[in-house]
Amino acid sequence: MTQIAPGGTIGILGGGQLGRMLALAAANFGYRCHIFCPDKGSPAFQVATDVTVADYEDEEALEAFARSVDVATYEFENVPAVTAELVARDTLLRPGVRALKITQDRLLEKEFLNASGVKTAPYVAFQSADELKAAIKEIGRPAVAKTRRFGYDGKGQVMVKSRSDIDRVLEVTGGQPAILEGFVTFDREVSVVVARSASGDVAAFPVGENVHTNHILDTTTVPAKISDMVEARAKVKATRVANALEYVGVMAVEMFVHDGSGEIVVNEIAPRVHNSGHWTIEGAETSQFEQHIRAICDLPLGATDARGSILMKNLLGEEILEFEPYLEDPKAHFHHYGKQDPRPGRKMGHVTWVNGNE
């Protein structure tokens, strides 16, 4: 396993807030970051040593990028497979192409999870109206239809409650390959952020409990209100996923928990640092961003203990303009992603309280 020593150069595909926070963590260890992103105004560019503004299909630019770095990684799971393959030809790509291919496709992801012994909601693939009808028959109602590719923050998803929803479903999926998932009754949604290093060491952070509003993460709370047994089992599942993927880096595994039965159903996995892990910046001994850098550079993984009870809250749109109360609160840690335009629903920053909400 190749180690990239501090002082080396890390390439990051994607220039959003995740790339930005990765670059900041990498800088603490003396790494230079080269960010590749088509968007000139990328927030991560503001803290990067080198930037490339080019399309993800620009072979020449990708080749130059790959050759300029010691290791490359990505901050979003919709990196085109061809992009990843091009980069992987000229440098180490961590995590690798396989993690992308599986997590870009809800069907492959669910097949992989179940084959790894990690339970998901029941699901059936469909594309046409007839297939959808058959799927509803098998899965029952209510159910959730999701396009196989390019869904995030609830995009490309639609509930199926009655037969009359069929037209709406096909409108949303647009004839693209999709899956119908059985509706899971659960008491809470949690996520496990887990790291696996190039040498195969694995470390999971404490389980975080997530609350979504309008399909966008609103808060993460640590510890989650689950039993020690469920906490331990959730971590085992995340570890199993990371190992089965031979994953390198930090990933997030989202799960639904039923309090009464203690049942855990894995909802989805993200092959990257994750919004539900932002609490680790001040709330854990090592942040998820530093941990990702450690993992992909094959450094020893850091300690994952929480520093107490933590609350992370996203700041969307113009919420970012009301920063003063957070800066006045001695228990609050304010983050602003450097984005100029606070349009509604846009993730502009977040705030983390450490032992501040008892």
Added chain:
Amino acid sequence: MTQIAPGGTIGILGGGQLGRMLALAAANFGYRCHIFCPDKGSPAFQVATDVTVADYEDEEALEAFARSVDVATYEFENVPAVTAELVARDTLLRPGVRALKITQDRLLEKEFLNASGVKTAPYVAFQSADELKAAIKEIGRPAVAKTRRFGYDGKGQVMVKSRSDIDRVLEVTGGQPAILEGFVTFDREVSVVVARSASGDVAAFPVGENVHTNHILDTTTVPAKISDMVEARAKVKATRVANALEYVGVMAVEMFVHDGSGEIVVNEIAPRVHNSGHWTIEGAETSQFEQHIRAICDLPLGATDARGSILMKNLLGEEILEFEPYLEDPKAHFHHYGKQDPRPGRKMGHVTWVNGNE
């Protein structure tokens, strides 16, 4: 007092590790940093949004720099006065020109401190051989001769133990204006990192105890081994200095402590974030770098409490290459400044243990 809201632009004169760590802290709040430094290979450039490579005497470059930022600051006290004045003409300069002028000159600094009711070692100014002889007569021996300007890490300093040292002293001072300081017997050296915001709020961090090796800071330990009374008095002195200077930003006040008498003598002040405050990054609720950004942007100052017992150790020269044990130690936080050439004595990084050395 003008507040610079998160998302604004901060100019930093100087591109070393202090400028780098300031830029990283500023980025957490969404500020863009524009670094001005004559050295193309400046470590701070690696994490800056904009850079200007130009001499500190380049009026045109300074003007363009000043006009591109909402507030400017500096990471070293030897910014030429003319540079500071040029920048201050076109933007807010925090801390201001006065803090620079006083702290660039050991004589002015000592006069200022004593006039503010803060005791220093006894001192007499000299330049010629005759003046030096008179100074020795007044101060007694042993004493320390120091050039008035451009001294750091022990440069431009020489001990005066016997009459035969006179020639050596004049060789080091080179006929430049200098001072002779009475030798202070002390048990420990401590420093107080204190912040004063544009609105006049003041907050001091817990006192750190410093150990120097070959005139270069080796370790800082918190809490310092001093009584609560001495701790409180040290903070009062630092606060008095910050207020008397109408200072804006973070400054460090170095002091000698005599355990028996509890006497405190102020050695020198640095109008900037300081190596003896690096422990605050993980060891305090707010880092000195974030605190400086808060102060100069006129945000509320952050909490200064220590998170336990802290040890910060500098990594000089090739010590930076032995990073593995620090990364394996769950209580250690490793920092690498991104410098390529680990020449002997060069500050390459540091490591901070939080509650790790009981």
